[in-house]
Amino acid sequence: MKRILIVEDEREVARFLERLFRLKGYETTHIESGRRFDQMSDYSSFQLAFIDIRLPDRNGLDILHDLKKKAPHCSCIIMTGYSTVKTAVEAIKKGAADFIEKPFEDIEAIEQLADRLLKNSFLSSKEAGYAALAEQLGCFLGTNPQMHELYQFAYKIASKNITILIEGETGTGKEVLANYIHAASERKDKPFVGINCGAISESLLESELFGHVKGAFTGAAAERVGYFEAASSGTLFLDEIAEATPATQVKLLRVLETGEFMKIGGTVPRRTTARIIAASHVNLEKAVRQNSFREDLLYRLDVVKLTIPPLRERREDIPFLIQSLIQQTNEKIVFAEETIEQMVRYDWPGNMRELANVIRRTAALAHEGMIIPPHLLPGKVNGQHPAVQTVALNTQDDFLNDWRQLSRKVEHLYKGEQTVQLNELLQTMKKMEKDLIVAVIHSTLKETAGNREQAASRLGLSKRQIRYYLNEK
Known part of the structure; x- marks a missing residue:
């Protein structure tokens, strides 16, 4: 028979759980206390434990630590x-498998959670499912343990209706992680709405977030749905939250505290159940100390x-990332070993975004089957001054060979060394001029990701x- 340990000082809660699981056939x-826990002798007989986070004489985290040490196989619910x-997070x-909030609202969900843990299927799916979902969404985790721990933890807490703050340098993939959390949550079939708080002026940001009613201001010819309303029941991603103005921060705080917002010019409060994920490349604790970010808003977000x-x-993941990004460009090129070594040594201040941009730019300068030497990389990456951009001239590049042949024909014509049909030469020059313009445009479009x-x-x-x-109409 499966055995369940209940560590709880509230007798009514303990009695409820005991009755619930005894009716299901569990022992x-x-x-009711940490002292009683210390007096126990047979910890190994329990397969599942419900542990209250606050006990009269002990922190539930301490009991969790001790129990996982004495009975590693025992799944724990805080x-x-x-x-x-x-604290539950x-x-x-x-090491806790999950946490539940009191007072209990969904008894059936608690039963299902306990059943899955006792059958050892829930934990295994949590351990393995995060990587499968990351691969499905195109999130590159590589072999770095820190990245795997990050996504595994994000997978565990995705199902909880709690606010999440993502911090990381520019280009590390904060929106990618936010999308991943949304996809791993029960809201995955609902809207995922994102807004960059630093990309919109203060006068427009409030309207974008909360919407406005018709006639609220000059130019408000129709009612507008804001991001909070559009994302209701889904996920709202607030990127670069540190860029929000003090006035906007106050309004965001109210929504997080009450779940209510008011459209500009409106008189009726509206409710939102959107799950908030905020992100910043700025350390918000430092921003609070510098009085540029509200401490109470940070408390709500964090x-x-x-x-x-x-x-x-x-x-260690950079060589694999390079290969993955090359595949995305659909270019059949290979980076030389010394080129990859140079890229591994570079610090990448722009992180994944900078790496992806370098791959696109390099691929645009290469031809099919080319082995990319280090000097084809942008100056910063290959150790040169940024102003020095050396372009490799590959003798097997048909396009450049055509230009060389044309140059020799012009030289022969100019020196009178051989007879050249001038009209034919001019036609060739016009065609190659057009080919060059088109090639440069395509290369630049690759660098700007099609912008x-x-x-x-x-x-x-x-x-x-x-x-x-480009011969487009």
Whole structure:
């Protein structure tokens, strides 16, 4: 018979759990204090334990630690009130299988959780499922233990209706992780809505977040649905939350505290059940000390904090990342061993985003089957001054060979060394000029990830000229 240990000082809660599981055919043992726990002799007979986070004489985390040490096979569920959810999350990091909040609302869910743990299927799915989902979503975890621990923990807490704060340097993949959490949650079939708080002016951000009613201000010709309303029952991702103005921070705090917001110009409060995931490349605790971020808002956001390691702390994964990113470009190229070694040594201040951009730019300069030498990398990566950008001229590059042949023909014509049909030469020059323009445009579009406005700005062209050269109507 399966045995369940209940460590709980509230007698009514303990009696309820005992009755619930005895009716299901499980044997239960109830103790009400840390002292009684220490007096027990047979810990190994329990397969599951419900542990209250707060006991009169002991912290539940201490009992969790001791029980996992004495009976590693015993799955543990932490019981907590709302005010101690942050501590319960810490318990998961220390080995708890899950946590439930008091007062209990979904008794059936507790039964199902206990049944799965006692059958040893729930824990194994939690341990293995995180990697399968990451692969399915295209999240690259590599071999770095810190990344695997991060995603495994994110997978465990995804099903909980708690606010999450993601911190990490620019380009580490904070939105990728937020998407992963949404996909691992029970909200996966609901909307995932993201907004960059630093990319929108203060005057527009409030309208974007909360929406406005018709006639709320000049130009408000129709009612607008804000992000909180659009994401209700789903997930709202607030990227670069540190960039939100003090006025916006106050309004965000109210929504997090009450679940209510007011449209601009509106008089009726509206409710949202959106799950909030915030992200910042700035250390928000430091921002609080510098008086640029509200401490009470940080308290509301930082129920669970996930910190993504920078790429320089997972250098062992860079060769695999390079290969993965090359496959995404659909270019059949290979990086020389010394090139990869150079890229592994580089610190990557822009992290994954910078690495992906370097791969795209390098692939644009290469031809099919080319082995990429170190000097084809951007200056910062190959150790040169950023202004020095050396382009490798490969003798087997058909395009460059055509230019060399054309140059020799022009030279022969100029020197009168051989007869050249001028009209034929001019036609060849026009064709190659067009080929060169198209090649440079395609290369620049790869560098800007298809953004034609950026590409046009870099090339000193208009978007209309780009369409013309690419023979687009």
